[in-house]
Amino acid sequence: MAIQTLTRNIFDVKDLNLWYGDHHALKGVYFPIQKKEVTAMIGPSGCGKSTFLKTLNLMNKMIPNVKITGEVNFAGQNILHSKTDLVELRKHVGMVFQKGNPFPQSIYDNVAYGPRIHGIKKKKHLDELVIKALMDVALWNEVKDRLNAPALGLSGGQQQRLCIARALATKPDVLLMDEPTSALDPISTLKIEELIFELKEKYTIVIVTHNMQQAARVSDRTAFFLMGELIEFAETSKIFSTPKDSRTEDYITGRFG
Amino acid sequence: MNSKTADRLATGVFITIAIMITAILAGLFFYIFVNGFKYISFDFLTTPSSNVRAGGGIRDQLFNSFYILLITMLITVPIGVGGGIYMAEYAKPGKITDLIRTCIEVLSSLPSIVIGMFGLLVFVNTTGWGYTILGGALALTVFNLPTMVRTTEDAIRAVPQDLKEASLALGITHWHTIKTVILPTAFPAILTGAILAAGRVFGEAAALLFTAGLSTPRLDYTNWNPFSEQSPLNIFRPAETLAVHIWSVNTQGLIPDVEAVSSGSAAVLVISVLIFNLAARWIGRIIHKRITATK
Numbered sequence: 001m002a003i004q005t006l007t008r009n010i011f012d013v014k015d016l017n018l019w020y021g022d023h024h025a026l027k028g029v030y031f032p033i034q035k036k037e038v039t040a041m042i043g044p045s046g047c048g049k050s051t052f053l054k055t056l057n058l059m060n061k062m063i064p065n066v067k068i069t070g071e072v073n074f075a076g077q078n079i080l081h082s083k084t085d086l087v088e089l090r091k092h093v094g095m096v097f098q099k100g101n102p103f104p105q106s107i108y109d110n111v112a113y114g115p116r117i118h119g120i121k122k123k124k125h126l127d128e129l130v131i132k133a134l135m136d137v138a139l140w141n142e143v144k145d146r147l148n149a150p151a152l153g154l155s156g157g158q159q160q161r162l163c164i165a166r167a168l169a170t171k172p173d174v175l176l177m178d179e180p181t182s183a184l185d186p187i188s189t190l191k192i193e194e195l196i197f198e199l200k201e202k203y204t205i206v207i208v209t210h211n212m213q214q215a216a217r218v219s220d221r222t223a224f225f226l227m228g229e230l231i232e233f234a235e236t237s238k239i240f241s242t243p244k245d246s247r248t249e250d251y252i253t254g255r256f257g
Numbered sequence: 258m259n260s261k262t263a264d265r266l267a268t269g270v271f272i273t274i275a276i277m278i279t280a281i282l283a284g285l286f287f288y289i290f291v292n293g294f295k296y297i298s299f300d301f302l303t304t305p306s307s308n309v310r311a312g313g314g315i316r317d318q319l320f321n322s323f324y325i326l327l328i329t330m331l332i333t334v335p336i337g338v339g340g341g342i343y344m345a346e347y348a349k350p351g352k353i354t355d356l357i358r359t360c361i362e363v364l365s366s367l368p369s370i371v372i373g374m375f376g377l378l379v380f381v382n383t384t385g386w387g388y389t390i391l392g393g394a395l396a397l398t399v400f401n402l403p404t405m406v407r408t409t410e411d412a413i414r415a416v417p418q419d420l421k422e423a424s425l426a427l428g429i430t431h432w433h434t435i436k437t438v439i440l441p442t443a444f445p446a447i448l449t450g451a452i453l454a455a456g457r458v459f460g461e462a463a464a465l466l467f468t469a470g471l472s473t474p475r476l477d478y479t480n481w482n483p484f485s486e487q488s489p490l491n492i493f494r495p496a497e498t499l500a501v502h503i504w505s506v507n508t509q510g511l512i513p514d515v516e517a518v519s520s521g522s523a524a525v526l527v528i529s530v531l532i533f534n535l536a537a538r539w540i541g542r543i544i545h546k547r548i549t550a551t552k
Contacts, residue, residue, distance in 0.1 A: 094426070101419040103423070104441070105548075113429075114427040114428065117427075117429050
């Protein structure tokens with residue numbers, strides 16, 4: 001799955017429909033995602049933004065009775081095709097979850113987990129990867145003296161940054177973030193936001209957030225979802241200053257949601 | 258009655274129940290130790306038993322108990338853990354899975370004497386082995402498998418879903434996720450299940466009466482060839498375990514010191530179970546610590 005450089009769109013989603021049993025959770029979504037940008041998705045609970053995010057690395061496939069139609073093109077290939085290699089796809093499309101979920105292992109082993117299983121065995125090479133990933137998330141200085149300590153002993157914010165490092169260690173092209181700061185205190189949140197800002201130099205980031213200020217602060221483009229439909233998708237500055245759709249305006253001004 | 262009084266009353270009731278349970282357990286231990294401890298000696302543990310004369314020991318029975326335990330666990334744990342992984346991770350919810358679960362539950366509620374009869378039919382007569390250690394171990398496997406499958410399944414289901422998702426999202430295959438994240442996390446609970454199963458093996462008499470038999474051939478402990486008839490390691494020889502020995506000397510013993518032998522054996526059995534339990538937990542803690550880096 002070589003990444004093509006011809007187009008700026010790393011993901012190109014066309015007419016995506018998704019059902020959980022009888023529930024029509026995504027309705028005809030068209031969604032291009034540009035390389036090395038931060039794309040934010042906002043909307044009230046149950047609007048389909050998380051569902052959309054989890055379609056990009058096909059985590060949805062774990063749920064029984066799920067049906068997906070349309071096209072999700074990643075690097076020029078429709079990943080909804082039944083032959084898609086999930087392992088390969090998820091190496092390229094990493095994910096960070098709502099709550100930090102480090103494995104009950106040491107800090108080092110958490111970060112080395114992905115690369116190790118993907119075949120990197122040499123200690124020196126692993127060490128480099130782990131150090132780099134921890135530096136990328138600005139956690140290195142805090143943990144360098146206790147890499148063999150249990151990851152669960154870290155604070156909530158540190159755990160979440162460790163999880164980002166763990167996702168980065170497999171060298172993905174895209175990083176999906178599902179409300180990565182909703183369980184964190186304001187200072188930790190700020191750190192993660194600064195991190196997102198730095199990471200977009202190298203990665204394409206797609207972030208789901210409940211917090212509209214966060215979307216305004218970190219993203220280049222913002223999408224507004226409502227009841228499974230993509231209502232509006234534009235540059236973040238436009239969405240927050242001059243939304244075209246009245247429903248978007250109602251939501252961002254806090255009239256509902 | 259106001260809620261404060263009710264609360265105090267409830268606390269009192271639960272404390273009483275806890276004290277009762279502890280007291281029964283302590284009383285039992287005390288009784289067994291007081292009666293049996295005085296008969297335990299180096300000689301008692303290292304001489305073979307006698308059918309007619311006084312002064313027989315329990316050397317072979319003690320060895321047999323541990324050996325049957327080992328063989329049983331070697332069969333039970335891999336199959337049981339495998340079954341548990343299947344039930345928790347691979348079985349799709351539906352009629353077939355429900356049927357499998359019902360079968361497992363029925364199997365676990367079968368009386369052990371019935372399993373002994375089943376073992377006599379299959380592992381002793383059909384195979385033509387006669388009374389053997391392997392037959393006993395297989396009967397005990399039938400008896401323990403449901404518990405092992407059930408505890409493994411429960412232990413795996415108790416592993417937080419987000420750990421599994423985190424691993425899958427890193428592009429790790431299902432099997433690797435089970436091997437490197439789920440099983441290590443579920444290990445302590447699986448170990449507890451295995452220890453409980455082992456405890457049942459130690460104490461089981463009924464299922465072994467017709468499968469491993471009531472006798473032990475003359476053993477030569479210097480003979481380590483597992484195919485030799487005199488070797489203690491031979492799995493195709495009859496073997497009377499401690500629990501069976503206690504039962505048999507009490508019901509059909511001709512020796513004059515029945516009281517001493519059975520009390521001593523009971524104390525040794527209880528002490529063995531205790532030591533085994535503590536050792537298994539201690540080793541389990543070390544392994545868990547090593548694989549998960551937790552304290």
